[in-house]
């Protein structure tokens with residue numbers, strides 16, 4: 001019997017009681033599964049803590065579900081809506097495109113553009129054959145004629161390629177010319193590389209077009225007995241302007257297009273101007289046909305727009321400045337932004353559900369290992385009454401979704417200071433590209449992954465999961481330690497997600513007197529960052545629980561909040577680097593990368609941000625002189641001695657993993673007080689120096705005082721305040737000794753003061769509000 | 779002089795890397811002693827002596843297909859040592875049947891393999 005495996009996802013990540021949520025499940029080795037709604041309380045199984053804790057919740061969906069194996073279309077491509085079959089050309093044809101292949105020698109056929117049925121060998125196509133050469137083919141079922149170029153394509157070089165076919169004579173011609181400039185390709189003209197190939201041959205056969213074959217760019221139609229139709233022959237690389245004509249264009253006409261001239265209207269069936277439809281606020285998935293038939297193409301699995309085109313000249317670094325030089329659309333054979341599985345179950349959530357972190361637990365067979373899935377989602381309050389909210393970093397969860405860096409990242413072991421600790425589910429996603437990757441990964445073709453989504457199983461957004469690279473609960477499962485602490489202490493709290501803050505801005509945060517965020521609140525859209533700033537400035541009291549906080553800039557479309565875009569640029573701590581000229585988010589037109597690049601250092605918001613990371617070992621904090629100031633003594637009330645947090649589920653200390661520090665030069669508010677600080681971290685902690693200094697000896701933990709977690713506190717206008725821990729490990733120290741320890745004590749002191757209305761303890765600020773700022777919290 | 783096996787390789791970087799590693803290993807072998815191994819056994823993670831740090835940095839920088847990893851069969855209870863494939867999508871493979879009852883024990887088992895590889899080449 002096949003091993004039972006269950007995977008699933010929900011269509012929403014944040015819901016309210018009474019909302020409808022859909023669960024999508026795929027199962028191997030079983031046709032039924034037992035489902036039960038649970039409220040998640042603690043997710044770290046470390047034996048020094050309370051272990052995994054959940055609570056079963058009654059709901060209409062509990063019980064036996066019928067489940068089936070579901071299939072996922074991976075790979076990005078464009079599909080042309082052509083209801084009148086204008087592209088079912090039975091006679092002469094020209095296909096042409098500017099291309100920049102990234103993996104011509106992948107070893108299987110890649111279709112650039114065509115109306116080709118790969119299962120039945122009908123139609124026509126222009127592509128790259130298994131030997132890496134440009135190839136044109138026509139087929140009529142039993143017979144296929146092929147014409148290939150004389151030499152393989154070079155990777156990362158711009159070409160203008162075309163195939164012409166004269167149906168009367170049967171003459172087929174391939175046109176292949178390099179359009180390599182000083183800027184646009186891997187190699188310069190000093191490299192003695194041949195790009196050109198012109199070949200011609202008489203075909204014996206003519207194409208036969210099946211009625212329902214779609215015209216695709218970067219793939220071709222295929223069929224499988226269980227799956228039905230799908231797309232294969234996926235292409236890796238960029239395509240700039242491309243078109244189809246119903247006559248053979250001559251050499252001079254092709255030369256003219258190659259040189260940047262307008263394509264001839266005579267015989268034009270479609271011509272996709274990939275630079276059309278750009279706006280100052282971003283680029284969508286539609287690729288505009290400027291030909292007579294308006295056969296626009298739609299991207300599937302989000303082909304990457306805003307990429308440099310064949311004519312990029314290096315002067316402008318953004319599509320907004322020179323749209324016509326940004327016609328590159330990049331395709332990846334393993335891109336995946338939506339599993340698109342059939343819904344297995346729809347649930348109207350009980351009206352009585354309290355706000356919290358929930359999961360639909362789905363078990364097949366014995367429910368062991370891969371036979372158990374937790375489909376996690378968050379329930380907000382319909383009418384907030386609690387004074388506290390716990391904000392889950394769903395944007396950061398998206399960035400890390402299904403990352404595979406323990407097995408593929410060259411730099412990960414030296415960074416992590418340890419070998420990876422790999423579990424069964426890590427191997428499962430490693431072997432199966434259908435799970436899609438996260439923004440820490442690269443595509444198989446080498447490019448960084450810039451789109452991630454929650455409409456697919458996210459195996460690391462689960463309780464119990466431990467990240468392979470660091471052998472720690474990471475993000476969501478670690479954040480549950482904060483939730484468990486709130487539960488243990490009996491606080492009345494609601495939960496929020498990044499998605500709520502992105503969609504609603506400060507209004508999502510405003511009902512709460514005090515908001516705690518997560519262990520690793522790294523990724524923020526501009527709207528999220530603005531909302532935090534307005535919340536705090538308006539009198540909100542914010543506890544930044546984690547580290548590497550507010551560092552990275554990401555973007556969402558309003559109508560598809562489940563998909564996030566991330567471009568990696570700036571700083572020297574990024575998993576991959578966006579290529580020159582490709583730093584801007586296609587979603588919004590804003591520069592991607594780190595907020596440092598916008599003069600919006602995390603320090604400006606919460607007093608500290610990224611100092612460095614090292615993962616393998618944590619330290620305690622030592623109290624700093626400010627903690628003994630009588631006006632601030634309330635923060636450390638009940639704590640004996642100098643040392644705070646020399647324990648924890650996160651490598652034995654409350655300060656570590658990733659750590660943030662205070663820096664006046666990066667906008668730490670000048671009234672910020674330093675309550676406690678760590679230091680002396682091991683040498684695999686390396687400073688991330690944002691001042692851009694040369695890397696040098698002595699950057700590392702035991703040599704460098706900058707590598708420390710700073711526990712900071714400051715008062716903001718309107719009785720607002722911020723407390724920031726500066727450490728990912730802080731949250732994992734809370735559960736030690738049944739939640740009774742000095743880290744827990746300290747956090748209680750802060751939360752208790754923050755939820756109390758009126759001025760903060762020890763405040764010597766004038767009572768009157770700062771002009772122009774509206775108080776937000778009650 | 780190029781050894782023959784490099785003849786068809788286009789990427790000269792690999793030749794330099796291997797030569798550099800040769801010199802590096804020669805020196806690193808002189809650092810291996812019972813005290814270093816005992817130090818690692820007692821504490822696999824965190825700050826180590828200069829001698830042990832140098833060895834660990836080297837082990838963690840090996841080409842991916844020469845690196846090992848720990849496989850968690852059952853977290854906090856049962857672990858094994860595996861070797862990475864270095865090929866995307868190809869899972870790590872078991873190196874032996876040894877079962878370790880803690881992640882740190884497995885890390886030490888892995889370390890001993892790295893030491894053996896170093897001394898044998």
Ligand SMILES: [Fe+2]
Nearest residue numbers: 520522548658
């Ligand atoms: Fe991070």
